[in-house]
Amino acid sequence: MQTALIVGIILALLWFIEKMLGTAMVIRPIVVSTIIGAALGDVQTGLLVGATLELVFMGFIQVGGAVPPDVLVGAGLGTAYAIIGNSGAEVALALALPIALLAQSIKVLVFIIRSWFMNYAMKLAKAANIKGMINLNVGGLLLHCAMYFIVGFVAILFGSNAVEAFVNNIPDAIMNGLEVAGGLLPAVGFALLLLPMMTKTNVLYFLLGFSLLAYMNIPILGITLFGVVLAFIIVYEFNGKNGDSDTTDKEDEEELFDV
Amino acid sequence: MSDKRKLTKDEKKLMREIFWSSFMLEGSYNYERQQALGFSIGMWPAIKRYYKNEKDRAEALERHMNIFNTTPHVVTTITGVATALEKEASENPSFDKKIINNVKIGLMGPFAGIGDSLFWGTLRIIAVGIGLSLAQQGSILGPILFLLLFNVPHMLVRYYGGVFGYKFGTKIMDQANNSGIMQKISKGATIVGLMVIGAMTASMVTLESSLVFTIGDEKIPMQDYLDQIFPLLLPLLYTIFMFYLLKRGMKPTTILLVTIAIGIIGSLIGII
Structure with missing residues (x-):
């Protein structure tokens, strides 16, 4: 009961902070899992689970209007179940994915409900009632937080035993496979990040970063600095020569992948 | 209006108000008008300054209730531009107020x-x-550093973006287009981003073959040979394969499930 309350409150609070700080990334798994871990008395597991889930969920970001799988609920509940059941990152991963997919519908539902608010918002605007508009806006946020609280509370209160029994019955062979899959899953996240960015002409920068690490083992911060220097050289030193490359990029992209 | 111009005391206060109001942006994000309610509230510091009677204020609030959507971290730049336009509109009766929303729509996409x-x-x-590397070693500094590295630049851009947007006002797009600043930032960010993603792919995607060929009496583990030619070739190929599937229009959730299946089946039959 107490655990369920704590998890519910953390989910609701993190969402509130995320939006009140203008999308400050406090709902990313690396943060969520650590906080859940700390609250449930196992920071170390929280950190490790957070690191694993962060990689897998890397590509799940809200860009534009499309709703991605819900990383907050996925990471929060996945970590909580793993810690309650004394299991590791593989279990958290196996649970976080389906949970995140299911929880996607919470956001969709909230976005629909808040669409109904908009008529009222227009009325408030027409009356220049700024206080009313702010209250409505914060009210909409609190509605979302309340949904997260209920989901977290109910899932832990009624789900823990069922989940624990389920996890204990997973055969070892499947658990090993999940570990392998855990190493592979970040590839999906990175591919999602590359999707809007990588084209036929700039694929070389991706290969450069990859090779610098694969062959020379340069730390990522070092590669970032190389990247910044290289970006300045290319953008400012060679500016005149490839000024119109942006347009050709798009055409190339289509040729390459129109197989 | 030059960018070297110093802000007056009241304008500095306005900038701070724009900064604080900008956190309202996504409180009621929804399908019908997306961030409109939050954006309209974010315009209040300008609206209450420039319009003194209720009717004008209402009209302005309503104007900014039009559908709006941009990256939350950079919204103040657009608020700043819209503020400069509202100022012009309040002082100049012949100013066509439709321009304000047109400029906003023109800015929200590129931004x-x-x-x-x-x-x-x-x-x-x-x-x-x-x-991440700190978190993997079990250090609490991992998430803390993650939040700081993201949010210090975030807050600076949020504040100074507003100042920048306000100062350039109507001229922002001309200025930006003439000197190609937008294209330069976009191109530079892409280069850095791709290199970092490349490096992270190499360090964080793991895939090793456990295949062993036996020729005569000699056992030859395939992974050893791969490592000599191109270390981490398999993770690279797998990532590019995922990219290709996404390009072909496969859904991210589908390929996540496929990847889990590959992991389980591959380790069951003993090839990875």
């Missing part, structure tokens, strides 16, 4: 593009890259 690639694509990835 979403640049904002997403700068904040979601580049800054977040760098912050994750540094925070």
